[in-house]
Amino acid sequence: MAGTDTVVVGAGPTGLVSAVALARRGHRVALVDNDPGPADAEHWSRRGVMQFHHPHGFRPQAVDVIRAEVPEAYDALLAHGAEPIVPPDGEPGPDGLPPRGSGLRCRRMVVERELRRAAEREPGLTRVPARADAVLADHGRAAEVRLRDGHLDADLVLVATGRTASLADDLRPPGDSTDCGLAYVSRQYRLHPGAEPGPVTSFIGAVALHAGYIVIVFQHDAGTFSTLIARPSTDRRLADLRHEAAWSAAVAAIPLLAEWTDPARAAPISPVLPGGRLHNTYRGQLDDRGRVPLPGLVFLGDSVCTTNPTAGRGVSTSLMQVEHLLALLDEGGAADTEALARAQDAWCREHIRPWFLDHLATDAAQTARWAGEDVDPARPPTSDLVVSALEADPSLMRVVGPYLAMRALPDSLAAVHPRVQEIYASGWRPPVAEGPTVDELASLVGAAVPSAPAPPPAAPATARA
Ligand SMILES: Cc1cc2nc3c(=O)[nH]c(=O)nc-3n(C[C@H](O)[C@H](O)[C@H](O)COP(=O)(O)OP(=O)(O)OC[C@H]3O[C@@H](n4cnc5c(N)ncnc54)[C@H](O)[C@@H]3O)c2cc1C
Structure with missing residues (x-):
């Protein structure tokens, strides 16, 4: 695989980590992105990535991939004042660094700035400040990325263009998508x-x-x-x-x-x-007939899966995909690019799609509760209700903890569904925080911004959070 010409489109966390990791494995990498980069240490407008300045938390799954592939970026983040989130039983490693499995508290801009710095310094990686318009084929496989002005030849094309971008959209079906509510x-x-x-x-x-x-x-x-x-x-x-x-x-x-x-x-x-529209979306690697549309092309990161950001899973599900693709390539996956896309697709269906499905269910249930619907204890509880029930029965943590840490998939929670249903059947409901209800908040907003439309009459029942 050394000597492969790889074009990575998109220099968000997914593209940056992929590009550096592949350059370090001997690929000749071109990293294409139309973003001009930070203006200075504190300003980076990052048009096209709506969430850039919104809050991000970094789970251990994301942090461990960064530490493995771009360790100097992690060191720079700690030096900058990023705070490790060390698990309760975690001991610092012999190098004095936080144990593997630690998360990170840091602004997204700061994380991306350090990843970008590492990419800029990486020999074998060329940054191409351009917009990619199309992935073109030769003899039935990805061979070229067309830019506004020019093109790049490629043996392997990684599309890491994020949640809303449309590059190579014609090659796969739109995928499943619902509003997070x-x-x-x-x-x-x-x-x-x-x-x-x-x-x-x-x-x-x-x-x-x-x-x-x-x-x-x-x-x-x-x-x-x-x-x-x-x-x-x-x-x-x-x-x-x-x-x-x-x-x-x-x-x-x-x-x-x-x-x-x-x-x-x-x-x-x-x-x-x-913020802009938030959606849960899943799009695999295959076309609507289950075929690899273009061997040599792999979609990665948010271009495969996005989930409700309040759970803070996006960078993790993105970098877990990168980690898996790198493992496939380390095993010689570049030799059969059709099998590579199939293997990546199968892994994502097993390990990434369940998080998307989990959010579909929990977001629909939350929206219904926000509209005034009560919990129905006769129905299997959604994951958010299981998590809330920890407050009523902390012993649930044995099963809920691994789910919360993304070490166990959402279906692991089925083991405690009967107990959780019992809790809700007893009439217990998650406590609501002190402060205005949504209608009271709307009144405050209406009073503060006179042009705001008058709030409609209050909803019939107070929604439970
Ligand atoms: C409001 C919000 C809050 C979030 N909070 C969290 C959180 O707390 N924790 C967490 O883990 N995740 C969070 N996420 C998810 C996280 O932001 C994404 O998972 C992450 O940005 C995915 O990275 P990416 O590199 O795949 O895509 P992006 O970060 O979107 O990067 C895509 C890049 O591709 C470039 N690009 C697109 N099209 C082209 C083209 N044709 N040519 C050239 N370049 C192109 C763009 O300029 C951009 O640089 C949040 C998401 C949202 C919306």
Whole structure:
């Protein structure tokens, strides 16, 4: 496989890690992306990647691939002030570094900047600042990537163009896709020197399930953190949260956010950031007749699977795909590119698609609950209900823990369904955090932004988070 001409399209986390890893295995790599790169250490607009400045948490699955393939980027992140999330039983390694299996609290921009630096320094890797328009075939296999001005020859083409991009779309069916039912509004802050963080209730920072919406604080690197309100996407009353005045009113009224963003503790370092449409999507490698459409072409990362970002799985499911593809190539997979695509597809169906299916079920159930529906204990519980039930019966952690850590697939939760159904049948429901209901939040927004349409009458029943 050394000497292979590989074109990687897309220099997000998936493309950057793939490109560096393949260059280190002897491929001649061209990494194509139309993004101009960071303006300076703190500014990178990254048009085309809507989520770039929204909060990200990095699970161990993602971090371990970065550590294995681009270790200097990990070292640079720690030096920059990224915080490892060490598992409770984890001991530092002999090198003094956090144990494998640790997550990372860090802004996405900072992670991507270090990966990009590593790519820029990598001999055998050429960055091509261009937009790729098409993948072209010769003798029935991928042979060329066409750019706006010119082309690149290829033995292997990796398409890592993200969640909305359309490169090579004609080669595979649209895939399964549903709306997550929620929309992001977030903002980044930095703690004042010496200031203590606000209340920490989870490994990521803090989570509060409100009546009809979710609030999360993500701790990042070097005293930075993001506050997030994930609201029902269909509730237009809350779209005005993107305005500074509405955001400030909401943050002041939600106790967790009020504490974290107290001006005595922290100051904003970004504008209020609205989010675009969020969807759960899965698209395999094969065409609608189950054939490999173009041997030598492999789709990777978000171009295969995207899931509801509140669970923070996207970079992990992306880099797990990269890790698997690298293992196939290490075993000589480049010699039979048709078998390579089939093997990658089969693995993704077994190990990635279950997370997509899990989100389909949990997001539909959450949307129904946000609309006022109660939990039906007669039906097998969705995974989010199983996780919430930990609060009623902590012994469930034995089964739920490996699922939460993505060490066990969602169907592992079936083992505790009877117990969880018993809990909900007893009338127990997940506690709702102190703070405004979704209707009260909408009223606050309407009052803060006078142009906002008047809220419709309150929903018939208060939704449970
Ligand atoms: C709001 C939100 C929050 C998220 N939070 C988390 C989180 O907490 N934790 C987590 O693990 N994941 C999270 N995710 C998911 C995560 O952001 C994605 O999984 C990740 O960006 C996937 O990386 P990628 O490299 O596959 O795609 P991208 O990051 O989208 O990169 C694709 C790249 O391809 C380039 N490109 C596209 N088309 C072309 C073309 N034709 N020619 C040249 N270049 C092209 C783009 O410029 C871009 O650089 C979140 C997602 C969203 C939407």
